[in-house]
Amino acid sequence: MSSIKLPQDTTAVAAAASVDAPVSATTSHVVRPDAHTQRFDRQLRLWASSGQRSLESASILLIGATALGAHILKNLVLPGIGRFTILDPNLVTPEDLASNFFLEPDNLGKSRGAEVTKCLLELNPGVKGLAVVSHPAHVLAEDPSYFTSPENNFSLIIAVNQPSSILLPLADICGAAKDGMGIPFMAVRSSGMVGEIKLQVKEHPVIETHPPSLVDLRLTAPFGELELYADSIDLTTQDTMELAHIPFVVLLLRKLKEWRSQHDGQLPTSRDRAAFLATVNALRTQAGDADQENIDEAVSALTQHIWGPLSRPKIPAKIQQLFEDQKCASVDKLSSNFWLLVRALKSFVEAPAPSPQQSSEPSSALGGGGLLPLPGSLPDMKASSAGYVALQNVYRRKTLQDLANFRSHLANVLGEAGLDAGVIPAEEVESFVKHAGYVEVIRGKNERESREQPAKQAYIQAFDDMTITVQHHLAFLAADRFYTLHSRWPGSDAIFSAVVSSSGVLLSDDPANGPGFVNPSRGSHTFSNKGPVSATDATERAEDTGSPSHPTAGPAAGDTEAMVDENDRRSFKRARALDPPVVSSSSISNGTASRDVVMADVSDTGPAQQQTTASHDQDVDALLQEARAVCTSIGLIDPADPEWEAEHWDKVEEACEELVRSGRADLPSTAALLGGVGAQEVIKLVTRQYIPLDNLCIYDGIKGAIGAYKV
Template identity: 30%
Template sequence: MSSPSPKSPELSDHSKKYDRQIRLWGEHGQKSLERANICLINATAVGCEVIKNLILPGIGSFTIIDGNIVTEEDLGTNFYVEKEAIGASKSECCMRLLQELNPDVNGDYLDESIDSLLETRSEFFQSFDVVIASNIKEATLKNLSNLLWDYNIPLVYCRSLGFVGSIRLQFREHCVVEPHPDNKPLDLRIENPFTTLKEHLAVSEVNGKSPWVHVIHKHLVEWKKDHEGNPPKTYKEKNQFKEMIRIAMKSDEENHEEAIKAVNTVFESAGKISSNLSAIFNDEACQKLNTKDKNLQFWVIAKSMQDFIKTENNDLLPLQGVVPDMTADTDSYIKLQSIYRQKAMQDAENVYQRCLNTLLNIGMKNEIISENTVRLYCREASGLRFIRGTKIQSEYSDWDKSTTLAEGLECQQPLMELYAVLRAYDHFYTEFGYIPGESYVEPDTPKLKGLVTKLLQDWNIRHPVSDDMVYEICHYGGAEIHSISAFIGASAAQEVIKLLTQQYVPIDNTFLYSGITTETATYKF
């Protein structure tokens, strides 16, 4: 018999509305979205698609910056303009129609060009949590990149061009608290049980209704006697251990079948420090806490967790306290679940007290870290990550990562070719003052090819880019296709949500897409 499902409480209207996404990132993740203030620069088709996919899950507010007016061309690609608005403010029209998607979200607009705003009121951006930009000039992108880097505000730059698109994430530092891996390791400590679990397993009878944890423990005790106290490690040993369980199994004992299936994973990494967490513990920011650090909460909890692991927990992580569903009688399952939960709460409480002591030592208030937050970190300790990003402006001005590009071109990766041509595309607009192919494709193609060749020479790369790729980009003439914009917009919105909620691992740092071949790729330049 499986563990009983708790009776679901009556959902509020708010929970009903956002139920599906709360299942993905929880109430705490939803609250992070609802506190967010997002800026969109340029109400292009791809830009509006990004904002649409943030408005629907209920971000707090958004502001659109665009000094252009609605044109007939916009009607063919952008769902958030209307014929009656031709000649009127594009930012106002898009804001109004987008806000209709969700009355919970506050919308605003600024009928001004980004260049003017950067020149006269650059401090305007300080109030935003994330800035999204689309299809802007190279010089403007560099200025915006520098400004937001100094303000420590993430920038998501999106491009939709014909049948191709790209996303570039810029952030100084990003903490991933809940990575949501596809296969999260079980942390049941069967091979090295903590005191209360050991005592419980020692007196528990193993039968057809016992949780499979009991089954594995019983046979593990016997196994260790003949294997110098070690659990099964190799593929061969695990098969031998499975056979031990199978021999002892009576007919139709589902818990024993579950135990056999669990053997492959239950011993793998229970309580062990991952390479990502080890890097966090060894980071200078963790060893030398800075009270002005934007991520101070993350580092205080990490340092406190490290102290707990080293001094009290035998170099093991705080216990997750999560017991998977398994075939068992109700009383046995609930008892086992309670033991794990109590130990996890004790570990988290220990780490929390260390956090309070650490805050006291550096002269900070206790309120900046809650007990619930510490419990979350402890539960997700095995997957914690800290990512340091790179600045877009540096990618354009101080190129020193040409190895990645050269290797990609040598291997004839089409999307690496796409990256090189898009960089040349940006230079084309800067040098000639118009978009390649905007009026005439044939004369602009050799010009764009020449810029690609020059860029590759500047990067000391000898591998050429195909003429077909250059012609394809020039042939688009800067046009957006809505299906491509919708795909890029949805993908970029996912990355924004990752940044806001500190859940799931964001791309680092460039995402490329070809609608012709339906290929995607991520690169770090």
């Protein structure tokens, strides 16, 4: 008789199968997957068809078509997000060409959102995209319902490098959307080699959390049929081949039964580990020269399947907290599917377990007897084909029985809530039962609450990390205050700040600025394109306005880039990088120096560099002043307790200096990494699988470190 090694986590839940239907050991006919399955095969292995359907029905709004924003959408378009919308008023500038690989020189002067949309749609013809050419502040002021309207039905909103004047009102709107359930909101920002992702969710239940293993063998609390099956196996057989193929599950069940018979029905405790291990190893003497792999597996399984269950409560603490939640205690027609399922789970756990003699008919009078439903997964193990299938059928029948009884409890809960019995899809019910021991609810903080009521202790603990990154978050908060005072980011001029934050280079017909350009330093807010337009339409409208070749040309003296022929832009950009132009001291003091000058090497000693260094130092001092105010408001800096300041303020200083030095530059490498992390978190939220970020992730590319915090 040959041995068989079956794949791990062989699941036993099958909705259409009857409880008594056996599992066949023969190979069934293989159906060739369709083109859609073949195309997305690798990701289907991560989040299955249910997750892919959720992804393909999702709608994402991106505010800010920067390089970072484009990278996030790229990583969502490729796996097949259903639809995305880009809200961005800006025209394509030379700075965009330097950082955003989705843009080309021919795009200069055209709608940035439309051009990025057009390029993204080339990656996946199954995705729909839309470019809205309007200022986010205008939409917030004139039509705030745009973000929450059923017509748009945004699944998640992403804001890239937006100032507090945009972030906070938008976070409030997202938090109050959908009758208080909220729309997930992600704020992403970067500056040079550092960046962060801040996530706001009101309540986010996760059923498929993807734990390392779903295997629950119930060795310490065996159900009736499992005990009967284990007792039917002859461990005294002299056939060494047959003995070598007895599943380790049976070996441990028999040894546990033997132990209980010798210890007044008590299971072994932690003090008995060595003694119980000796009883298992005693099987080796009986096996003689035969293969002892199944005994090795039994020894290896002791920690996970015996000592682990004996040392922890039968119901995990997180699940018990859900049972005690007010939303579980009181369900009605407005309750989400998740809380209806949790209420049914609580009822199932409290009901007595069926005995082997009881009917297999589903009943709300029967349940888990203090235990959760059996997931039904079996690990890989040494066993004969027939023996493995027989054991698999035992677990499968119990799993289907628990599923049937759970559905009876759920029907009662739905009836109490005044809902139809079939309101929750069968697939969702089966997934919940299978993952019942691992479901979670993430409840986050509103962005405004995070700033007005900061978690002081969380910040203190974050500074105790071996690789600290939280100081960059404090620097970003200080930069928000700086922007409020100066209408630009530290280390940047007003023009570049507008480019980075989608805050002023608008498609406009204002004759004072010339067609297609609004000077953000004048605070003008002229909007000619207020409604949604397609990528093609937006590009055509940008061309119709006669946009200049360099719409964001600042007042710096000697700036000749606007006169360069469009076919020669790339070579001119290279030449300018090697020989940056000289600017007047007035332009520096006004914060309007060219980006190439501001980012010049501080080791240079020419007049222009001396002026740039002076401006740099002024911004550093101003930003440190705001950082001190931020740390004081959190409670980190306290005159009565100077210990934190003495130990950690230098790290905040370094973070502020780096923020000014980088000047909010959108570096491709940082954008690529944060784009991947941001898209990963979006996929978690949209598919409702895996545990999402809660609530802050900070990346430090200088140290090559990344940290996650809840602040």
